[in-house]
Amino acid sequence: MRFLRQVMVVTAKDLRAEMRTKEAINASFAFALVVLLLLSFAFDPTEETTRDISGGLLWIVFTFAGTLVLNRSFARELPNDCLDALIAAPVPGAALFLGKGLANFVLILAVELVALPVFGIFYNVRWTRQFWPLMLVLVLGTWGLTSIGTVFSALTVNIRLREVMLPLLVYPVLIPMLLGAMRLSALLVAGQEVTGDETVWFKLLFGFDIIFTSLSLVLMDTVLLG
Amino acid sequence: MRQKVILAMLALAAVLLLPNLYVISMLPDEMRQGQIFRIIFFHVPAAASAMIGSAVALVASVLFLLTKNFRYDALAVAVTEVGLAFLAVNLVTGSIWARVIWGVWWAWDARLTSALICWVLYAGYLILRQALEEPTQRATFAAVYSIFAFTDVPIVYFSIRWWRTLHPQPVFFSKTGSFPPDWGRAFMINMLAVFLLYAALTMIRLRQEETQREIDYLRRTVHAI
Amino acid sequence: MSDAAVDCAGVWKFYGDYPALRNITFQVPPGRCLALIGRNGAGKTTLLRILAGFSKPGKGQARIFGHEPRDTETRRRIGFIGHGIAVYDELSALENLRLFARLYRLPEPERAAREWLERTGLERVRDGLVREFSRGMRQRLAVARAFLHGPSVLLLDEPFTALDDRAVAVLQRVLRDALAAGCTVIMSTHQLREAMELATDVVLINRGRIAFHGERTEEMVSDPGWVYSRYGES
Numbered sequence: 001m002r003f004l005r006q007v008m009v010v011t012a013k014d015l016r017a018e019m020r021t022k023e024a025i026n027a028s029f030a031f032a033l034v035v036l037l038l039l040s041f042a043f044d045p046t047e048e049t050t051r052d053i054s055g056g057l058l059w060i061v062f063t064f065a066g067t068l069v070l071n072r073s074f075a076r077e078l079p080n081d082c083l084d085a086l087i088a089a090p091v092p093g094a095a096l097f098l099g100k101g102l103a104n105f106v107l108i109l110a111v112e113l114v115a116l117p118v119f120g121i122f123y124n125v126r127w128t129r130q131f132w133p134l135m136l137v138l139v140l141g142t143w144g145l146t147s148i149g150t151v152f153s154a155l156t157v158n159i160r161l162r163e164v165m166l167p168l169l170v171y172p173v174l175i176p177m178l179l180g181a182m183r184l185s186a187l188l189v190a191g192q193e194v195t196g197d198e199t200v201w202f203k204l205l206f207g208f209d210i211i212f213t214s215l216s217l218v219l220m221d222t223v224l225l226g
Numbered sequence: 227m228r229q230k231v232i233l234a235m236l237a238l239a240a241v242l243l244l245p246n247l248y249v250i251s252m253l254p255d256e257m258r259q260g261q262i263f264r265i266i267f268f269h270v271p272a273a274a275s276a277m278i279g280s281a282v283a284l285v286a287s288v289l290f291l292l293t294k295n296f297r298y299d300a301l302a303v304a305v306t307e308v309g310l311a312f313l314a315v316n317l318v319t320g321s322i323w324a325r326v327i328w329g330v331w332w333a334w335d336a337r338l339t340s341a342l343i344c345w346v347l348y349a350g351y352l353i354l355r356q357a358l359e360e361p362t363q364r365a366t367f368a369a370v371y372s373i374f375a376f377t378d379v380p381i382v383y384f385s386i387r388w389w390r391t392l393h394p395q396p397v398f399f400s401k402t403g404s405f406p407p408d409w410g411r412a413f414m415i416n417m418l419a420v421f422l423l424y425a426a427l428t429m430i431r432l433r434q435e436e437t438q439r440e441i442d443y444l445r446r447t448v449h450a451i
Numbered sequence: 452m453s454d455a456a457v458d459c460a461g462v463w464k465f466y467g468d469y470p471a472l473r474n475i476t477f478q479v480p481p482g483r484c485l486a487l488i489g490r491n492g493a494g495k496t497t498l499l500r501i502l503a504g505f506s507k508p509g510k511g512q513a514r515i516f517g518h519e520p521r522d523t524e525t526r527r528r529i530g531f532i533g534h535g536i537a538v539y540d541e542l543s544a545l546e547n548l549r550l551f552a553r554l555y556r557l558p559e560p561e562r563a564a565r566e567w568l569e570r571t572g573l574e575r576v577r578d579g580l581v582r583e584f585s586r587g588m589r590q591r592l593a594v595a596r597a598f599l600h601g602p603s604v605l606l607l608d609e610p611f612t613a614l615d616d617r618a619v620a621v622l623q624r625v626l627r628d629a630l631a632a633g634c635t636v637i638m639s640t641h642q643l644r645e646a647m648e649l650a651t652d653v654v655l656i657n658r659g660r661i662a663f664h665g666e667r668t669e670e671m672v673s674d675p676g677w678v679y680s681r682y683g684e685s
Contacts, residue, residue, distance in 0.1 A: 002556065005553075006553075006554060006556075009550065009553045009554055010554075013539070013542070013550050016541075016542065016546070017539055017541040017542060020541040020542070020580070021541055079535075079540060080535040080536045080537055080538060080539070080540065081533055081534060081535025081536075081537050082535070082537050082538070082539055084505065084531065084533050084535065084537050085531075085537035085538070085551065085596065086554075087504075087505055088503060088504075088505070088526065088529065088531045089526065089551065089554040089555055090523040090524070090526040090527050090554070090555060090556070091554050092523070148374070151370075151374075155354070155367050155370065155371065156354075156357075158358075158363075159357040159358065160357065161357065165353070165354070165357060168350060168353060169350045169353075169354060169371065172343060172346045172347045172350060172378075173347065173374055173375065173378050175343055175378075175382055175385070176378070176381040176382050176384075176385035176386075179385045179386070179388075179389050180385065183389075200388055201388075204381075204384075204385055204388075207381070208381060211377060211381070212374075212377070215373065215374065215377060219370050219373065222291055222366060222370060223366075223367070223370055225504075225505065225506060225507065225521070226362060226363055226366045226506055226507065294507075294509065296467065296468070360466055360467075361466055361467030361468075362465065362466060362467065439467050439468050440468065442467045442468070442469070443467060443468040443469045446466060446467070446469035447469060450469075450492065450658055450659075
């Protein structure tokens with residue numbers, strides 16, 4: 001109970017600070033728009049092509065935009081040495097990880113939920129036909145991105161080129177999650193049900209999230225304290 | 227002492243490898259593949275040693291986090307760096323083989339893709355190290371990254387396999403395999419030689435890392451005066 | 452031994468193979484105020500960060516009231532002021548203090564936050580964002596943040612550096628109150644005059660080693676450079 005309350009305090013702090021400046025979320029959303037726009041030139045957005053590549057397109061946009069939010073997550077603690085005060089407080093590293101992770105999750109999901117209808121309009125896709133399963137994919141995929149991204153945000157926060165470093169390190173680790181999310185999203189956006197062999201991707205997403213969340217919970221203290 | 231061990235390992239690797247090269251060259255061509263099948267004598271040992279290397283890197287990283295002993299950190303870097311080189315050998319030989327047999331330099335089939343992703347994953351390890359200045363922090367963060375990378379390897383492997391499979395099934399140790407016994411012997415000798423080479427290179431790299439730490443120590447001592 | 456508020460037993464800290472701290476051993480009984488002096492790069496900050504539990508010693512042990520500084524309950528007894536003010540620019544003064552009061556699980560976060568705003572003279576601007584504060588106000592808020600949870604061991608890294616007069620006065624008053632209430636204080640400092648007035652003991656660190664450890668004497672107050680000239684390097 002105490003643990004959860006501390007998690008929520010950290011999450012609320014990050015969200016409130018973000019809402020005051022809207023730095024990360026504005027940049028992230030603008031970036032998602034630009035990438036969506038650019039990708040429309042990469043191929044001819046006819047109905048058929050779009051159906052084939054919608055999953056890949058969406059998750060590339062989500063991952064790029066999400067990275068901007070993740071970069072800010074620990075960078076926010078740098079001015080005034082705020083991280084010291086967080087570490088000094090009687091809050092376990094796992095609670096800090098979950099607190100910051102949840103805040104990132106909410107922000108990235110918000111960007112995704114705005115980007116998705118924009119995608120639908122630009123690319124002329126009726127993406128709502130499998131709405132709830134698609135939301136499940138969004139939640140699972142985004143949590144995978146967030147859990148790894150939050151730890152790696154802490155790893156790279158003191159590096160000179162952290163804006164480049166974070167995606168460089170995070171994207172390769174994310175590949176299995178992205179494969180699953182892309183495949184499932186492509187099916188669901190096309191209005192198909194996920195059946196048979198394809199359900200393996202849901203299992204993959206669940207497994208990926210569980211494995212890397214546990215690993216992050218265990219290793220966060222080490223990352224913060226050395 | 228260490229110098230002698232390294233030299234002995236290198237010598238043994240050479241003694242095993244050189245005659246074996248002759249044996250391999252005298253083997254009859256494979257029925258469907260012709261000449262090019264011989265690449266497998268290097269392609270597979272390179273991959274196998276890199277795989278063992280990643281496991282050693284994991285163990286060394288965990289041990290570093292538990293003990294904070296920099297020897298384990300040095301071992302982790304050494305093994306990862308040499309492993310990356312060997313995995314590169316695996317990728318390049320695989321690519322050459324693909325050019326001859328499939329007619330393309332690269333095909334996004336399951337095992338090629340997984341190997342490439344692993345290469346990129348562990349390249350990230352070296353890039354992260356390079357970006358971190360303070361030795362203790364560098365070692366700690368690199369160890370954390372190495373644990374994430376290693377955990378990801380099997381997930382990558384399975385997900386890619388589900389994604390697409392084109393690659394020829396493994397020939398060795400499988401029931402359908404058709405590897406004559408004298409080929410198998412030459413193969414195992416090559417495997418051993420490549421492992422020895424891997425170990426020797428790792429030890430050389432390990433010594434470099436120790437020297438590097440000593441230099442760092444001396445530099446800091448000088449700065450403190 | 453175990454009744455010492457702060458017990459540093461053979462602490463070493465390494466950067467790679469280079470020892471930044473070498474065999475630091477001292478104890479501070481409750482209610483004392485230790486001034487940690489030494490040149491830049493001597494290891495004062497490193498030592499304070501180990502005592503505060505921000506990093507682990509390579510060898511040896513740091514203990515606060517006989518416990519690991521990282522223990523959750525021990526952390527509630529430590530107050531820390533570092534180089535940065537460690538409050539969030541995007542939050543208001545009240546929100547900052549309320550945040551830390553909650554993280555420290557104080558029974559009445561709101562009341563504690565308001566009380567400290569008053570004690571540091573920030574009551575009037577409690578809803579202003581820290582970003583808009585003057586430097587002195589920010590520093591006073593940093594003091595409030597560090598003292599908010601009623602710590603019994605205070606670890607202060609250069610607390611008087613770059614403070615304006617009012618912030619110095621606030622900090623000195625708060626520190627005197629804390630010492631009178633039985634708190635233990637360790638502060639690293641270059642401001643020898645302010646430090647010597649408060650200190651009961653002095654430790655001089657020289658290249659990671661303790662060069663002097665003793666009670667503060669009258670000579671030190673009348674000549675703040677006294678320890679340096681006797682025990683420091685030329």
